[in-house]
Amino acid sequence: MVVRYVSVRALLGAVLVVIVAAACSGARREGAAPPGLPAELRPNWDLFARRCSKCHSLARPLDSGIDDDEHWRAYVRRMRLTPGSGISLADEAQILEFLRYYAAEQRRKKGKEIDAGAEVPSGTGTEKDGGAP
Numbered sequence: 001m002v003v004r005y006v007s008v009r010a011l012l013g014a015v016l017v018v019i020v021a022a023a024c025s026g027a028r029r030e031g032a033a034p035p036g037l038p039a040e041l042r043p044n045w046d047l048f049a050r051r052c053s054k055c056h057s058l059a060r061p062l063d064s065g066i067d068d069d070e071h072w073r074a075y076v077r078r079m080r081l082t083p084g085s086g087i088s089l090a091d092e093a094q095i096l097e098f099l100r101y102y103a104a105e106q107r108r109k110k111g112k113e114i115d116a117g118a119e120v121p122s123g124t125g126t127e128k129d130g131g132a133p
Helices: 002-024 039-052 069-080 089-116
Strands: none
Touching: 039 089, 069 089
């Protein structure tokens, strides 16, 4: 019976490790720059990842749905003023440069999703049949 009890404990322990590992893997963006990020913005991404992950996951801001530059400015300022954030005024500018790019990409993607099913009136030069814009 003791051997069986130990085996059940070991099995439960292994299941717990797998569950925790699976939960942690949800942080898909932690440390990985967004695909297509221009090389000149890579240092900004690195700074964003380093500073912002001190207090919360990177998914929190990246999955927030914010695509407005002014909203990002207020958000990052509030984070900079949070004690212990480690975000300096210079950091704020670099982080905002990355987030402006990210917001523009989010707006672009939303526009494509909306336009993908929309019919374009003929004669505008942007017909789906290959007309030039």
